[in-house]
Amino acid sequence: MTGRREPPDETAARRWAEVVSPGPYATVQDLGRPGYAHLGVPRSGAADAPSLRLANRLVGNPEGAAGIEATFGGTALAFPEGAWVAVTGAACPVTAAGRPAAMDCPVWVSPGGELRLGTPREGLRTYVAVRGGVAVPAVLGSRSTDSLSGLGPPPLRTGAVLPLGRAGASAPIVDQAARPPVPRPPVVRVLPGPRDDWFEPGALRALCAGPYEVTPESNRVGVRLSGAPLRRARPGELPSEGMPLGAVQVPPGGRPIVFLADHPPTGGYPVIAVVASADVALVAQLRPGDRLRFRLPGTPARL
Amino acid sequence: MTIRAAGEHGLLVETGSLEAAHRLDALLRAAPPAGVEEIVPGPETVLVVAPGADRPRLAALLAGLLRTAGEPAVPAAGEGGTVEIPVVYDGEDLEAVAELSGMTAGEVAARHAASPFVVGWLGFAPGFAYLVGLDPALHVPRLEVPRTAVPPGSVAIAGPYSAVYPSASPGGWRLLGRTDARVWDVTADPPATLAPGTRVRFRA
Numbered sequence: 001m002t003g004r005r006e007p008p009d010e011t012a013a014r015r016w017a018e019v020v021s022p023g024p025y026a027t028v029q030d031l032g033r034p035g036y037a038h039l040g041v042p043r044s045g046a047a048d049a050p051s052l053r054l055a056n057r058l059v060g061n062p063e064g065a066a067g068i069e070a071t072f073g074g075t076a077l078a079f080p081e082g083a084w085v086a087v088t089g090a091a092c093p094v095t096a097a098g099r100p101a102a103m104d105c106p107v108w109v110s111p112g113g114e115l116r117l118g119t120p121r122e123g124l125r126t127y128v129a130v131r132g133g134v135a136v137p138a139v140l141g142s143r144s145t146d147s148l149s150g151l152g153p154p155p156l157r158t159g160a161v162l163p164l165g166r167a168g169a170s171a172p173i174v175d176q177a178a179r180p181p182v183p184r185p186p187v188v189r190v191l192p193g194p195r196d197d198w199f200e201p202g203a204l205r206a207l208c209a210g211p212y213e214v215t216p217e218s219n220r221v222g223v224r225l226s227g228a229p230l231r232r233a234r235p236g237e238l239p240s241e242g243m244p245l246g247a248v249q250v251p252p253g254g255r256p257i258v259f260l261a262d263h264p265p266t267g268g269y270p271v272i273a274v275v276a277s278a279d280v281a282l283v284a285q286l287r288p289g290d291r292l293r294f295r296l297p298g299t300p301a302r303l
Numbered sequence: 304m305t306i307r308a309a310g311e312h313g314l315l316v317e318t319g320s321l322e323a324a325h326r327l328d329a330l331l332r333a334a335p336p337a338g339v340e341e342i343v344p345g346p347e348t349v350l351v352v353a354p355g356a357d358r359p360r361l362a363a364l365l366a367g368l369l370r371t372a373g374e375p376a377v378p379a380a381g382e383g384g385t386v387e388i389p390v391v392y393d394g395e396d397l398e399a400v401a402e403l404s405g406m407t408a409g410e411v412a413a414r415h416a417a418s419p420f421v422v423g424w425l426g427f428a429p430g431f432a433y434l435v436g437l438d439p440a441l442h443v444p445r446l447e448v449p450r451t452a453v454p455p456g457s458v459a460i461a462g463p464y465s466a467v468y469p470s471a472s473p474g475g476w477r478l479l480g481r482t483d484a485r486v487w488d489v490t491a492d493p494p495a496t497l498a499p500g501t502r503v504r505f506r507a
Binding site for chain 1: 310311346347350429431433494499
């Protein structure tokens, strides 16, 4: 684990979780490290931040506490002292100490028991919050693994030990969270610009005519899409500029990429539109082969 | 000069020049408007990400600051300080750069060290600063085949830019030398020595 900025928390060493299996790919995530983009640092943090926030609320943590982001499920964690946990995001079979357990509610894992995630039926990223939070050392104020820059802890490995923090004063007060169904394929709202004028007049309409399909090259940096190519109206190169979360960046081939949490803070391909912040989580839950449609709101947000 | 919407929370300010981008960056950092989370300068832009801001008010404020940033009298971010970076000019590509630019390796080193650099912006990796101001005689294309591993502290050039690799990474820039100076340290505050607008001199 990297980072020497914060002294080790004495109380944190007393409780821990052991990674029995990470599954295909699992990382520690909180809400990331905002404020450093001008120094080349991606924000990082949970790709589906609302799911991590919900998981934390369910176990009485601050919403920004670090939890586990499992990709395609499969994660198994052992809790020698027992722990309150909550599993949110992509719905998958869950067992706690061998018994079936529900998503989206607080679950007690008895001492020595394991929390096991199966494979999600749909969706991609499942979140596990543990009461007290995962207390690996913070780097630049965050415990998130940044898959682009390598900041933060390494991805989970079998046998790794994750220190747990001390539970705060607030007790879990939510029994079960209702989750609205997501239409398939999901409709993702986009706001035009900042560089829609780099494209042919019909390009925004083509983007929203869709559908687009998620390709296997997608990851925490971005979701690469196949579908109707978006054609540029002007040649030449755009000088590098700041990239917001959810930017729909279009490389020369015309196939859009939607930037997720670990996206580079600056980039040189024009951004035709930006995904509405509430819909970034929908994109983060798409797996290779899934489809999505983009939709422009009635009134474009132009200044 | 235009202010463009970049999603719900972002405003992309076109400054028309790097100098004006640095001045706007300095003005914003001196008195950050409420709700601003990121201020990201680029060669001709500043992206302002402000999830908590009153957007029309912020746009109006930025328009005003942009007019002020157009005046050369306003100091840019990092002005007043020059970071000096000691370099051992023994890089793997020094001879190749000498050949490409038609001079000796010694002349390449001397011209690099004499170039008045300014940190333009950061990108590619945490702490990786694009330094502008490279002597035009040293503008050479990047390697056709990037290296899979460039050691931290490598001093390199590509096109009109120079850089110090902040950490080990792949890289396609041509290596002129190396420095012991640390330009990136996650335990330091700020973690990057080379922030946008900082003036930089290399010393042989």
